[in-house]
Amino acid sequence: MAAPDELFCWEGDWGLPSVSTDCLVVLVRVRSASLRRKKSSKTSHALLLPMVSPGSLPALRTNQNETLSRPSDIIIHLRKQKFNADFDLSAKEGADSLAFISLLEEKLMPALIYTFWVEPKNFVEVTRRWYAEHMMFPLNFFLPGRMQSRQLEKLRLLRGDEHLEAGEELEKELYRDAAECMNLLSQRLGSHKFFFGDSPSSLDAYVFGHLAPILKCKLPNGKLQQHLKSLDNLSDFCSNILLLYFPRDEEERNLAGDFDNVPNKRRKQFLSALFALGAMLSYALLTGMVSIQHGHQEALEEPPDPEHIGAHEEEGDG
Amino acid sequence: MFVLSVGKIPFIHVGNQVVSELGPIVQFTKAKGHSLSDSLDDVQRAEMKAYMELVYNMLLTSELFVQWCDDATAGEISRPRYSSPYSWPLGNILAYQKQWEVRRKMNAIGWGGKTLEQVYEDVNQCCQALSQRLGTQPYFFNKQATELDALVFGHLFTILTTRLTSTELAERVKSYSNLLSFCRRIEQTYFEDKKLMKD
Numbered sequence: 281m282a283a284p285d286e287l288f289c290w291e292g293d294w295g296l297p298s299v300s301t302d303c304l305v306v307l308v309r310v311r312s313a314s315l316r317r318k319k320s321s322k323t324s325h326a327l328l329l330p331m332v333s334p335g336s337l338p339a340l341r342t343n344q345n346e347t348l349s350r351p352s353d354i355i356i357h358l359r360k361q362k363f364n365a366d367f368d369l370s371a372k373e374g375a376d377s378l379a380f381i382s383l384l385e386e387k388l389m390p391a392l393i394y395t396f397w398v399e400p401k402n403f404v405e406v407t408r409r410w411y412a413e414h415m416m417f418p419l420n421f422f423l424p425g426r427m428q429s430r431q432l433e434k435l436r437l438l439r440g441d442e443h444l445e446a447g448e449e450l451e452k453e454l455y456r457d458a459a460e461c462m463n464l465l466s467q468r469l470g471s472h473k474f475f476f477g478d479s480p481s482s483l484d485a486y487v488f489g490h491l492a493p494i495l496k497c498k499l500p501n502g503k504l505q506q507h508l509k510s511l512d513n514l515s516d517f518c519s520n521i522l523l524l525y526f527p528r529d530e531e532e533r534n535l536a537g538d539f540d541n542v543p544n545k546r547r548k549q550f551l552s553a554l555f556a557l558g559a560m561l562s563y564a565l566l567t568g569m570v571s572i573q574h575g576h577q578e579a580l581e582e583p584p585d586p587e588h589i590g591a592h593e594e595e596g597d598g
Numbered sequence: 599m600f601v602l603s604v605g606k607i608p609f610i611h612v613g614n615q616v617v618s619e620l621g622p623i624v625q626f627t628k629a630k631g632h633s634l635s636d637s638l639d640d641v642q643r644a645e646m647k648a649y650m651e652l653v654y655n656m657l658l659t660s661e662l663f664v665q666w667c668d669d670a671t672a673g674e675i676s677r678p679r680y681s682s683p684y685s686w687p688l689g690n691i692l693a694y695q696k697q698w699e700v701r702r703k704m705n706a707i708g709w710g711g712k713t714l715e716q717v718y719e720d721v722n723q724c725c726q727a728l729s730q731r732l733g734t735q736p737y738f739f740n741k742q743a744t745e746l747d748a749l750v751f752g753h754l755f756t757i758l759t760t761r762l763t764s765t766e767l768a769e770r771v772k773s774y775s776n777l778l779s780f781c782r783r784i785e786q787t788y789f790e791d792k793k794l795m796k797d
Contacts, residue, residue, distance in 0.1 A: 350711070352708065374727070374730070375730040376645065378652055379645065379731075380648045385655060386651045433706065434706045437707070438706070464643075464647055467641055467644045468641060468648075470641075
């Protein structure tokens with residue numbers, strides 16, 4: 281059997297296995313399908329940040345050493361490996377899935393992008409801080425900013441407005457669309473456990489991926505969260521999925537402890553320290569503060585005051 | 599009368615007001631007391647909105663992709679057509695600008711790396727979903743036409759009648775017989791006097 285595929289995701293926080301919507305969607309699909317097959321997942325969830333393409337997670341490194349980084353590509357690949365969550369759906373349910381996923385992407389995702397990346401208070405106090413803390417030096421200085429401009433550009437293109445800026449008008453519009461979308465989802469879900477039948481399908485994964493960050497993350501401007509919490513069946517739906525598929529994440533993270541979700545952390549720390557030391561040493565050598573030759577060392581020790589030389593020699597003799 | 603619309607089409611002109619784009623037009627007509635989806639219950643309305651988003655998301659995006667991101671189609675048909683109302687070189691510049699804009703949008707939503715085949719497959723999936731939903735009913739929500747019917751008709755009609763470099767897109771739609779008869783039925787019912795569709 282070939283080596284297993286490796287899935288790279290953003291870390292989790294606030295009780296979630298990952299903070300990114302796309303990562304959550306992929307994780308739920310893998311977990312639910314592998315539980316259905318009653319065998320442990322072939323994909324190892326290494327929650328770390330690959331140096332290759334930081335900022336474009338989730339990423340899947342297949343056993344043929346190919347890297348896929350679009351969620352749709354990853355899901356297609358997993359489907360080929362028989363990780364398909366939609367076996368039991370009828371044709372009509374499959375059609376409904378597609379329709380509701382489109383609804384999510386058009387109405388809810390812009391609001392998500394706005395609330396995490398564009399709204400000034402949320403971005404500065406929560407998002408930027410979180411990503412900066414979970415990235416390596418020196419990426420943490422410029423990468424969150426770059427991710428923000430990419431998200432803002434995406435939002436602008438989605439709305440068809442080149443000069444979109446954060447503001448109350450935009451916020452009202454986006455949140456109104458998002459609230460409508462959540463109401464529609466709530467109506468569709470009703471009192472069922474999942475959207476179709478007794479086991480989750482791809483629609484459940486998508487809905488969870490979009491709603492869970494809103495539900496769990498404490499943001500300064502939390503209007504979306506308030507609305508979501510008022511829809512009981514959706515909040516229960518999210519907690520249900522978390523409990524079913526990610527129950528031991530808390531324990532896992534405590535055990536992970538030293539690993540701290542970065543591979544070769546010790547080696548990287550050692551290399552950084554070595555580099556810093558090397559830089560300081562070469563600076564000192566270049567400016568002449570320190571020298572390795574013996575002759576020079578005596579000259580440096582010699583105090584410039586001639587009076588002391590006499591005292592020094594006497595001490596030396598004595 | 600020459601209407602220089604800085605906004606978006608379609609638009610309707612009612613008295614002094616101009617309302618553009620499908621969503622707001624629907625809301626506007628609803629406020630004026632004409633609504634097509636009043637008889638639907640909540641779950642059905644949720645489904646209708648979802649299917650409308652599906653059409654926007656997949657059909658509209660695929661149409662844009664085929665028109666502007668496929669070099670052959672863009673060069674032979676879309677750019678000349680877009681630049682025709684203007685004189686040279688303004689027309690050319692605007693056409694290239696439009697193309698560049700559409701390509702940027704495709705990249706932003708993750709369609710940038712798709713091939714034409716994949717897009718045709720997406721259209722196929724979308725039509726399959728619509729066909730499933732329509733089934734053997736006359737309209738999507740049984741006996742009455744709703745906004746969804748209007749939207750689907752508009753898009754499918756466009757795909758079936760627009761001349762492109764290849765007829766594959768139209769062929770995919772035609773392979774769903776209930777969708778084809780749906781389009782014919784709507785055309786006959788609502789556009790009787792003008793023969794818009796040729797066989």
